[in-house]
Amino acid sequence: MSADDRRLQAANPTGWFEDLYAEAAAGTASVPWDQPHPQPHLVEWADGVDGTGRSALVVGCGYGRDSEFLASLGFDVVAFDISPTGIATVQARYPDSKVTYVVADLLDPPAEWHHAFDLVVENMTVQALPVDLHAKATERVAWLTGSELLVLAVARDEGPVPDGPPWPLTPSEIQAFATDGLTSRSTRRDNGRWVAEFVR
Numbered sequence: 534m535s536a537d538d539r540r541l542q543a544a545n546p547t548g549w550f551e552d553l554y555a556e557a558a559a560g561t562a563s564v565p566w567d568q569p570h571p572q573p574h575l576v577e578w579a580d581g582v583d584g585t586g587r588s589a590l591v592v593g594c595g596y597g598r599d600s601e602f603l604a605s606l607g608f609d610v611v612a613f614d615i616s617p618t619g620i621a622t623v624q625a626r627y628p629d630s631k632v633t634y635v636v637a638d639l640l641d642p643p644a645e646w647h648h649a650f651d652l653v654v655e656n657m658t659v660q661a662l663p664v665d666l667h668a669k670a671t672e673r674v675a676w677l678t679g680s681e682l683l684v685l686a687v688a689r690d691e692g693p694v695p696d697g698p699p700w701p702l703t704p705s706e707i708q709a710f711a712t713d714g715l716t717s718r719s720t721r722r723d724n725g726r727w728v729a730e731f732v733r
């Protein structure tokens with residue numbers, strides 16, 4: 534990504550996602566996180582998990598790789614993204630999906646989602662926002678969580694803010710998810726990524 538691209542993205546911290554998904558839909562760009570498989574740490578976490586009778590919310594769901602996986606485990610899944618084109622694309626990709634896909638902003642989520650989901654999965658959304666939005670976004674993720682939260686993110690050490698996006702999460706930024714009644718169940722750093730679980 535060029536320095537000019539980064540400057541444009543920093544100036545429009547949530548709007549550039551829609552631009553990127555629209556360009557991808559037009560065939561003029563590719564989306565770097567468009568992977569054909571669920572996040573491997575989510576797959577590892579899900580070993581032996583049966584989601585039957587449980588609700589799940591996927592934050593910043595992108596093209597739906599994690600939401601479709603959770604639905605395959607039996608969870609009743611809602612997945613949201615700020616990009617209308619992203620959501621339209623994922624709905625076209627999975628026309629028979631059991632997932633409810635919604636356009637919504639993590640920084641201003643629907644009021645009825647407060648503590649509404651048994652499981653919340655946050656995979657690389659907070660890190661896609663500039664560091665000055667991390668605290669608010671993190672607090673919103675906790676606000677959405679009914680009982681269990683899984684945070685997956687690229688890790689960095691404390692220190693100078695990188696020239697993102699992305700802006701990987703520091704140890705203190707990971708521990709900041711333990712708010713609004715959530716406590717840390719486990720945190721590990723594996724291959725440069727955080728796998729962190731919180732419970733209410």
Ligand SMILES: C[S@@+](CC[C@H](N)C(=O)[O-])C[C@H]1O[C@@H](n2cnc3c(N)ncnc32)[C@H](O)[C@@H]1O
Pocket residue numbers: 547550551566567568572592593594595596597598613614615616619637638639640656657658661662
């Ligand atoms: C790095 S991508 C990760 C996508 C997906 N979680 C994955 O792992 O494939 C970040 C996603 O968060 C979405 N996003 C960014 N800001 C958001 C916000 N404020 N509310 C909801 N979604 C947001 C973007 O549109 C993008 O799809």
